[in-house]
Amino acid sequence: xxRSTIVRVHEGLHARPATRFVRLAKSFEADVEIVKxxxxxxxxxSVKLMLLSVKENQEVTVRANGADAAEAVxxxxxxxxxxxxxLDEEQGTExxxxxxxxxxxxxxxxxxxxxxxxxRGVAASEGAAVGxxxxxxxxxxxxxxxxxAAHEIDAExxxxxxxxxxxxxxxxxxxxxxxxxxxxRAIVAALMDIAADEALIGGxxxxxxxxxxxxxxxxxxxxxxxxxxxxxxxxxxxARTDDINAVGRQISLALLGEEEPDLSGIPDGAILIAxxxxxxxxxxxxxxRIGGIVCGxxxxxxxxxxxxRSHSVPAVLGLGDRIRDLAMAKEIAIDGGRGWVAxxxxxxxxxxxxxxxxxxxxxxxxxxxxxxxxxxxADGTVIEVxxxxxxxxxxxxxxxxxxxxxxxxxxxxxxxxxxxxxxEDLQAETYATLAKAFxxxxxxxxxxxxxxxxxxxxxxxxxxxxxxxxxxxIRMCLDRPDIxxxxxxxxxxxAVNGNVxxxxxxxxxxxxVEQSKxxxxxxxxELTASSTPFARFELGVMIETPAxxxxxxxxxxxxxxxxxxxxxxxxxxxxxDRLNSAVARLNDxxxxxxxxxxxxxAKAAVEAGIMVGMCGEAAGRxxxxxxxxxxxxxxxxxxxxxxxxxxxxxxxGVLGAGATG
Ligand code: PEP
Ligand code: MG
Numbered sequence: 298x299x300r301s302t303i304v305r306v307h308e309g310l311h312a313r314p315a316t317r318f319v320r321l322a323k324s325f326e327a328d329v330e331i332v333k334x335x336x337x338x339x340x341x342x343s344v345k346l347m348l349l350s351v352k353e354n355q356e357v358t359v360r361a362n363g364a365d366a367a368e369a370v371x372x373x374x375x376x377x378x379x380x381x382x383x384l385d386e387e388q389g390t391e392x393x394x395x396x397x398x399x400x401x402x403x404x405x406x407x408x409x410x411x412x413x414x415x416x417r418g419v420a421a422s423e424g425a426a427v428g429x430x431x432x433x434x435x436x437x438x439x440x441x442x443x444x445x446a447a448h449e450i451d452a453e454x455x456x457x458x459x460x461x462x463x464x465x466x467x468x469x470x471x472x473x474x475x476x477x478x479x480x481x482r483a484i485v486a487a488l489m490d491i492a493a494d495e496a497l498i499g500g501x502x503x504x505x506x507x508x509x510x511x512x513x514x515x516x517x518x519x520x521x522x523x524x525x526x527x528x529x530x531x532x533x534x535x536a537r538t539d540d541i542n543a544v545g546r547q548i549s550l551a552l553l554g555e556e557e558p559d560l561s562g563i564p565d566g567a568i569l570i571a572x573x574x575x576x577x578x579x580x581x582x583x584x585x586r587i588g589g590i591v592c593g594x595x596x597x598x599x600x601x602x603x604x605x606r607s608h609s610v611p612a613v614l615g616l617g618d619r620i621r622d623l624a625m626a627k628e629i630a631i632d633g634g635r636g637w638v639a640x641x642x643x644x645x646x647x648x649x650x651x652x653x654x655x656x657x658x659x660x661x662x663x664x665x666x667x668x669x670x671x672x673x674x675a676d677g678t679v680i681e682v683x684x685x686x687x688x689x690x691x692x693x694x695x696x697x698x699x700x701x702x703x704x705x706x707x708x709x710x711x712x713x714x715x716x717x718x719x720x721e722d723l724q725a726e727t728y729a730t731l732a733k734a735f736x737x738x739x740x741x742x743x744x745x746x747x748x749x750x751x752x753x754x755x756x757x758x759x760x761x762x763x764x765x766x767x768x769x770x771i772r773m774c775l776d777r778p779d780i781x782x783x784x785x786x787x788x789x790x791x792a793v794n795g796n797v798x799x800x801x802x803x804x805x806x807x808x809x810v811e812q813s814k815x816x817x818x819x820x821x822x823e824l825t826a827s828s829t830p831f832a833r834f835e836l837g838v839m840i841e842t843p844a845x846x847x848x849x850x851x852x853x854x855x856x857x858x859x860x861x862x863x864x865x866x867x868x869x870x871x872x873x874d875r876l877n878s879a880v881a882r883l884n885d886x887x888x889x890x891x892x893x894x895x896x897x898x899a900k901a902a903v904e905a906g907i908m909v910g911m912c913g914e915a916a917g918r919x920x921x922x923x924x925x926x927x928x929x930x931x932x933x934x935x936x937x938x939x940x941x942x943x944x945x946x947x948x949x950g951v952l953g954a955g956a957t958g
Contacts, residue, residue, distance in 0.1 A: 298367055299332075299360035302374050306382045308755040309352035311717055314383030316490050319343040321376055327363030329373065340373065344496035344541070348525050383717075414646065416619050420636030421595065421602035423938065424611030425653035427642065428588035430626045431567040433574070435558055438549040442513040445505065454502055457511040460551035464544070465492050491544045497522050501548075512552045519545025543575070563587060568629040568638075572620055574601055584608040589631040591638050593620030603687055605633075606938050607694035609661070613638050664941035668699035672947035680926060681738070682943050683934040685912055689727060692734045695937040699944065702738030702796070704860065704934020705912035706731060708784070709747050718755040718780060724787030732794035739796045741860065741912075741934070743839065744784055744813075746770040746802035756780065765865075765874065770803025775812050785813075785820045789831035800837040800860055805844035810836075810855050839912070841865035846894045853905035860934070861898055863913025867891050886915040892924075899928035910934060919946035 306314050322329045322340035329340040333355060338345040340359065351357055357377065361369040376382045445453045468489045491497060500518035505511055523541045550557055560582040563569060572593040574582070579601065587610050595601045595614030605612035611633030616623075623629065626640035630650040639646050672680040683704035684695035688711070695703070711719050711727060719727075731740050747753055748761075748769030756777065761767040774781035791797050801813055814836070824831045838845065838852060841862030845852060849859070863886045868875040870891050873883035885891070895911075902909035910932025915921055917939030925933065926947070933943060 298327075298362070298370050299358050300370050300374050301356060301358040302377055304351055304353055304355050304357055304377050305380045306353060306377060307380050308718065309350075309355070310346055311755055314717070315343050315346045315351075317383035318373065318376055319346060321372060322369065325361070325363070325365045325369035325372070327361040327366040327369045329359065329361045329366075329369050331373075332358040332360060339495065342494055342496040342499070343490055344494045344522055348529065350529065414639050414643070415637040416613075416616055416622065416639070417637045418591070418613040418619075419596050419602075419615035420634060421614040422590075422605035422610060422612035423634035424589070424609060424657050425630075425632045425634065425650045426566070426568065426588040426611055427628065427630045427647055427650050427654070428566045428568040429564055430623065430629045430640070431563050431569050432624045432626075433558065433560060433569055433571040433578075434624060435546075438512065438516065438546060438553070440513055440516050443510050444508045445510050447508070450506060450508065453505050453511050456552065457498075457501060457505060457515070457548075460511070460515075460548050461492060461498055463551045464547045465489060467547075468492065488540060488544050491540055492548070497541065497544065512549050515545055515548050515552065519549075539575070568631055570620065570623045570626070570629065579604060584610055589629070589633065590614075591616065591620065591623060591629065591631060593617055603691065606936050607691045609694075609938055664945060667941045667944040667948060668697075670699070670944045670948050671701065672944055674926065674931075678931055680930075680947055681910070681932040681934075682940055682947070683738070683741075683910075683932060684937045684940065685934050686731075686937075689730055689734075691937065692731065695940075696734065698937040698940040700735070700738075700937060700940055702735045703731065703740040703742075704910055704916075704932055705800075706740060706742045708743060708745055709753075712745060712747060712753045718753070718783070721783045721787045721790075724784060725790040728788055728791035728797065729794055732791055732797050736794060736796050739798050741798045741800055741837070741858075741910075742788060742791075743800050743802050744771070744781070744788075745774055747773065765868070771801045771809045771813065772803060775809060775816075778816055781813075782816055782820055782823075785817055786824060786829075786831075788834060789817070789820055789824055790829060792832040792834040793830050795832070797832075798835040798837060798858065800839055800858070802839045802862070803842065803865070804838040804840075804852070805842040807848060807851055807855065810838060810852065814855075837908075839865075840898045841913070842869050843894065846870075846897050849898050849901035850905065853901050853907050856907065858908040858910065859898060859902050860932070861895055861909070861911040861913060861930075863891070863895070863911060863915040866894060866913065867915075870894050886913070886918075887921070895925070896928055899925075899930055903929040908932060917943055919943060922946050 304310070310318055319341055330337045331340045331346065331349065331351070333349055333351055336349065337360070338349050340346065359370050359373045468485050471485050497518055500521060501514040504514035504517050509517065519541060523538045526538045526541060547557060560569070560578055563583065563586065565586050566588040568589040568591060569587055570591050573595070574592060584604065585608065590601065590605050590610055590612040592601060592614045593616050602612060602614060611631050613631055613633055613636050623638065623640050628641050630639045630642040630646050632650060632653065642650065672682060674680060681701045681704070683702045684698070684700035685705040685707070686692065686695060686703055687707045687709070711724065728742055731742070746769065748764045748767060759768065788797065788799050801810065804810060817836070821831065835857035837856050837858035837860060839862045840846060840849065840859050842865070853859070864875060867884055867886050871883045871888060873880040875884055899909050909930050911925060911930055912934040916933040917935030919942055922933065922943060935943060
């Protein structure tokens with residue numbers, strides 16, 4: 298029994314719709330296969346199905362054999378022909394993304410700061426500490442393959458099934474924990490699906506039936522499945538390799554009777570040393586007790602860095618293989634501000650860091666006095682000192698720091714965290730939560746700024762020679778109105794809260810603003826037609842390309858505000874890749890060329906009477922703030938950890954005019 302059809306499922310059978318499809322297939326007794334371009338896979342394995350990579354508008358055949366074959370084919374074909382199949386359930390399965398957000402270059406310090414005892418990495422979160430080393434290198438599961446006698450095979454399979462059951466039970470227990478964050482819940486749910494998948498578990502059982510011991514069989518099946526994922530072209534699917542390995546590892550450990558180490562037992566004030574810390578481990582780590590984080594992987598804008606900064610934990614990341622040199626250390630000194638660490642530091646280093654650490658604690662206590670300061674210019678205009686955020690988890694830290702709203706909400710993380718494009722409802726809820734948290738201060742939400750270097754489930758990116766000059770930000774969004782309009786509708790819905798503003802990234806042409814406005818009007822018409830409550834929002838643009846600077850006077854006539862993105866503006870003005878440390882010297886916002894671009898932008902905004910702010914890293918620099926404000930900037934948005942220092946700089950009269958509390 299078989300039937301062919303054209304797949305209408307939105308974005309095809311990627312993670313969530315694939316999982317739902319598999320669940321439906323499993324509800325029938327019949328053996329069911331799905332065939333694409335001559336390749337047939339079991340419809341009861343989400344791993345195999347994901348690897349088949351069934352896209353929207355492709356032709357597939359559903360083939361079934363068994364008692365209820367006809368019903369199975371009918372139900373599955375119906376599913377494939379439903380554009381919204383698998384997408385309608387709110388808060389669909391999120392999973393960890395194995396890919397980090399782009400790492401921004403951190404200018405290397407003067408070479409003389411480097412000594413043989415100090416390992417330099419990315420200065421990801423400032424602060425200094427000396428603490429006991431806590432090495433977190435989950436060990437490789439040893440493979441000692443041995444053959445199992447024919448009469449022991451059934452018992453070995455039973456052992457394997459028990460181990461799988463234990464892992465799934467642990468995951469079920471984790472899911473039942475009410476304190477588990479929604480995003481972490483989704484990570485566990487995704488891993489649980491894999492732990493039940495016949496490609497992995499069935500593959501392992503087949504190896505045991507051939508006489509291999511269960512641990513080796515699990516490792517073998519994991520490697521084979523992970524290799525299939527690693528080989529596919531789709532960068533998102535490639536990233537799923539980590540999930541497969543994580544599940545295989547947990548089953549192997551259960552077979553060996555070993556516990557996966559976790560971070561809950563880390564001693565107070567210890568410095569965590571790891572090659573990488575996955576989202577799942579980080580979510581369970583007691584960040585308020587950790588003295589510092591040192592990692593082989595990660596950059597200044599990686600998830601670890603963002604979380605470390607929002608908890609004021611010093612962090613040095615991106616040490617690469619040198620992280621292994623720290624694995625045996627007893628004590629670690631870390632300077633997150635300058636980006637170096639020392640293993641078993643000598644006395645002068647210890648006391649230098651301890652002094653720095655004490656000074657930082659004192660400074661934090663002193664700066665806390667500025668938390669509620671509302672800085673003003675001499676003419677009474679409020680200078681908004683706002684926060685740059687990437688997720689709702691950071692709201693608390695930003696409010697704690699005294700953020701006057703949000704000057705940049707990077708929506709990328711929301712897209713990168715999920716195994717499918719976040720639904721309009723999920724986005725609207727996220728943006729509304731943000732708006733409510735900071736009301737009446739404004740929250741500026743940036744529309745999706747994603748490029749070929751950051752995979753997102755459901756968006757195919759071409760391989761590009763120069764992703765920074767490529768299909769990113771507003772360019773991609775305008776080419777994909779199906780994705781962009783979902784976000785715009787969600788933003789319009791969240792705007793009923795009254796304090797939502799929206800800005801477009803990477804604008805280099807007035808037409809991009811005009812086209813965005815057309816799409817916004819279309820969204821308004823759609824929301825009106827469906828009687829969905831919404832409100833209009835102020836639309837602004839990021840000024841982060843030289844083109845935008847040069848047309849700033851024209852742009853100012855069409856938007857409500859500018860926000861200067863100095864991170865990208867600097868790299869584009871100076872033609873110096875922000876990720877390339879060899880040109881870090883040129884990647885300097887204080888270069889006269891960049892400063893001139895900022896002045897031109899501010900002047901155009903002031904003359905047009907629109908608000909101009911800044912959300913690049915430079916906004917938090919106390920040495921530059923006075924200059925920015927003199928140029929006409931009235932909003933400065935920064936990492937929450939910089940807010941109080943910036944407020945102090947303004948309040949202490951760097952403007953030559955009294956700022957008031
Ligand atoms: C910038 O470019 O300055 C900016 C704030 O955006 P991002 O760092 O997210 O590219
Ligand atoms: Mg940018």
